[in-house]
Every structure is written in structure tokens, then in C-alpha cells.
Amino acid sequence: MKYSKTQQAVNKLVEDKVVPGVNYAFIDEDGVQRYLVGNRELVPEKVKLTDGHLIYDMASITKVVGTTMVILKLSEEGMLNLDDSISKYLSSWKHPEVTIRNLITHTSGIEGYIPNRDKLNHDELIEALLNLNVGNELNHKMHYADVNFIFLGLIAKEITGKPIHQLITEMVLKPMNLSHSGFKPDADKCVPTTYDKQNGLLQGSVHDPKAQVLGSDCGSAGLFSNMDDLIKFVECILNPDSNPVLKPETVKVFYVDQTKHDLGRSYGFERINYKGMPFIWQSGYTGTFMVLIPKLKRAMIFLSNRVHPVAPNEYYIERRKPLIETYLNENR
Known part of the structure; x- marks a missing residue:
């Protein structure tokens, strides 16, 4: 199938000049179509994007490729229940009404502001997060927040004794043969994110400030991957029977709303019904996203470094929605 309007x-x-360059792919019944356009780097020198195997900072794509898969695997093995109170695992948490399901669907109602957050060390940041409050949006509104997946990572660690990045490596990356994915990449193989004259290029080191502080305990970000591995992952979600980590019946519920009031969230992914065509998707702050259309077994994977050379580049967010709608319209 051709996607000429999406390519345009x-x-x-x-x-x-919304993004330096894009490494993107379409998956459908005809196979995989891969494309490169633009540059991998703009400063301190312009470097063309010519290698489709380069590694990107996945940012929040970590949530679905990594942490969600680990939590669902632990659920399959009976090591946790998605409707467990998170207080069962995080003893200092003061709001037992919040469940693991709330975290994985971003319906926890957790709110609050942490002063000087980026100046806190690992233990101080975790303590501050565990002292946040819960408002009246619990189960009634979706509020996308990294704290939900940071807590999921801490819960997985409490159960297994291993940090979430190690669990993702052992339970997801290795079984799926995602051999180019991990948390300590070769910087030379990475597309850079930000740049400033004092520090130079941020390349091969995670961009997210919380991930920098929490290290291997960060369940919301930190993963680096490339197009080769993301294609493998997406194909394993589109085809439940071929998933080497989760049971087919577990994978199938990725496409079903998992909130109490149909708030448009599945496990990790957002679930949207676009003009009668359901799809799920997830994005990453650095300029990554994936869109999966289950009924058609089609997907689009988009990798860019939109924060290069300077974050946040909010104009990219404005342009992302119509781009995705163009792709969806070409599938109707």
C-alpha cells in the first residue's frame, strides 16, 4: 500500500525545519516500507541522515516497549494483580485507593508540584514523588504523567528485587531479540538530542531529567532503540500469536479500553476511535511515536530528534496531530 500523502x-x-530529519516506516500486508529524510544533526555541523539503523532516545516509548510489558508479564505470572492497591508494594504511599491499573492507564489522579525537582538526588526524588497527593480525578479523568510509570517501575523492583531497566532487558529486550535496544548505548551510533556551547551535543545519554536522576529505577524513560527493533516490537503487538513475552489473550487487550469510565486508555497506550477506526498510539518527548491500527494490522513508526538542537520545540506538537490524521485517513 502507498502512503503518498503521509510521506508528503x-x-x-x-x-x-520543524524537525532535523525523520526515520520512519509503514507496516502493512505488503510488508515494511522504510524511509529517511533530512539530517541527523544540525549543529555544531550539519550531518545528513543516511543510516536507517541509528539509535534514538525513545523517551516515553520506554513506557510501552518496556515497563508495560514487564508489569503485564508479572501479572501473567501471578506476581501482582492489576487491581492491587499500590500501597501493597509502596509502603510509604498514603493513598491506598490508587491501583496498578490506575497507574498503567494514567487514571491515578496523582497531582502536586515538586519544588526544585531537578536538583533532587535519586532518593530525594523518589521520596518527593511518594508524598504527592491524589485529587478527585482518580478513575474519572486521564492525566498523562511520568510519575505513574515511575511507580510501576518501583513496584516491579519491590516484587523482584531488580531495577526496572534490568527487568526490561531480561524480560522484554532479550526474548524479543531487540538486540539494538538498551539503556547504555554506543554514543557514536546515536542520533543527538540537544546542543549547547557549554556542554556540546547530548548524544547517547538520556535527555529526560528524571531519568538522569533515577537511572535504572526510571520506568518512564531511558530506553534507546532503533527502527529495526521497533519494527519487531510493533509486529509482535499487531500479531498476538507471535509475541514471545506475553500470552495472545494479554496482547489482544492492548486494543481495549482498560479504564472504569472509557477514558481512552489501554495498557500504556492511548486508545482512540478515529472516524470509526480504533487505533492505539504512544509518543516520546524527544520526537518519537508509533501508531497501530489493530483491525488492519498496520502501523506507522516515526523517529525524529525534534529537541535538536534546542528543546522544547512545541511547534512540532502542533504539526504531529495532522500528520497522524493524514496517515489514518490513508488507511480508511
Whole structure:
């Protein structure tokens, strides 16, 4: 199948200098179509994007490729129940009404502001997060927040005694043969994120400030991966019977709303019904996203470093939605 309008929209992003370059792919009944456009780096020198195997900072894609898979695997093995109170595992947490299901669907209602957050060390940040409050949005509103998946990582560690990054490596990356994915990549094989004259390029080190502080205990970010591995992952979600980590019946519920009031969240992914066509998707702050259409067994994977050379580049967010809608319309 051809996606000419989507390709034009991606090319326009680069032409308009919304992103330096894009490594993207379409998966459908005809196989996999892969494309490269633009540059991998703009400063201190311009470098063209010519290698489709380069590694990207996945940012929040970590949530679905890694932490969600670990939590669901622990659930399959009877080591936790998705409707368990998180207080069962995080003893200092003061709101037992919040469940693991709330965390994985971003319906926990956790709210609050942490002063000087980026100046806190590992233990101080965890303590501050565990002292946040819960408002009246619990189960009634989806509020996407990293704290939910940081807590999921801490719960997995409490159960297994291993940090979440180690669990992701052992329970997801190795069984799926995602051999180019991990948390300590070869910097030379990575597409850079931010740049400043004092520190130079941030390349091969995680961009997310919380992930920098929490290290291997961060369940919300930290994973580096490339197109080769993301194609493998997406194909294992599109085809439940071929998933080497989770049971087919578990994978199938990725496409079902898992909230109490149909708030449009599945396990990790957002679930949207676009003009009668359901799809799930997840994005990463650094400029990554994946869109999966279950009924058609089709997907689009988009990798860019939109925070290069300077974050946050909010204009990219404005342009991302119409790009995804263009892709969805070409599948209707």
C-alpha cells in the first residue's frame, strides 16, 4: 500500500525545519516500507541522515516497549494483580485507593508540584514523588504523567528485587531479540538530542531529567532503540500469536479500553476511535511515536530528534496531530 500523502506531510516537516530529519516506516500486508529524510544533526555541523539503523532516545516509548510489558508479564505470572492497591508494594504511599491499573492507564489522579525537582538526588526524588497527593480525578479523568510509570517501575523492583531497566532487558529486550535496544548505548551510533556551547551535543545519554536522576529505577524513560527493533516490537503487538513475552489473550487487550469510565486508555497506550477506526498510539518527548491500527494490522513508526538542537520545540506538537490524521485517513 502507498502512503503518498503521509510521506508528503513528513517531508514538509523537514522542509519547514520543524524537525532535523525523520526515520520512519509503514507496516502493512505488503510488508515494511522504510524511509529517511533530512539530517541527523544540525549543529555544531550539519550531518545528513543516511543510516536507517541509528539509535534514538525513545523517551516515553520506554513506557510501552518496556515497563508495560514487564508489569503485564508479572501479572501473567501471578506476581501482582492489576487491581492491587499500590500501597501493597509502596509502603510509604498514603493513598491506598490508587491501583496498578490506575497507574498503567494514567487514571491515578496523582497531582502536586515538586519544588526544585531537578536538583533532587535519586532518593530525594523518589521520596518527593511518594508524598504527592491524589485529587478527585482518580478513575474519572486521564492525566498523562511520568510519575505513574515511575511507580510501576518501583513496584516491579519491590516484587523482584531488580531495577526496572534490568527487568526490561531480561524480560522484554532479550526474548524479543531487540538486540539494538538498551539503556547504555554506543554514543557514536546515536542520533543527538540537544546542543549547547557549554556542554556540546547530548548524544547517547538520556535527555529526560528524571531519568538522569533515577537511572535504572526510571520506568518512564531511558530506553534507546532503533527502527529495526521497533519494527519487531510493533509486529509482535499487531500479531498476538507471535509475541514471545506475553500470552495472545494479554496482547489482544492492548486494543481495549482498560479504564472504569472509557477514558481512552489501554495498557500504556492511548486508545482512540478515529472516524470509526480504533487505533492505539504512544509518543516520546524527544520526537518519537508509533501508531497501530489493530483491525488492519498496520502501523506507522516515526523517529525524529525534534529537541535538536534546542528543546522544547512545541511547534512540532502542533504539526504531529495532522500528520497522524493524514496517515489514518490513508488507511480508511
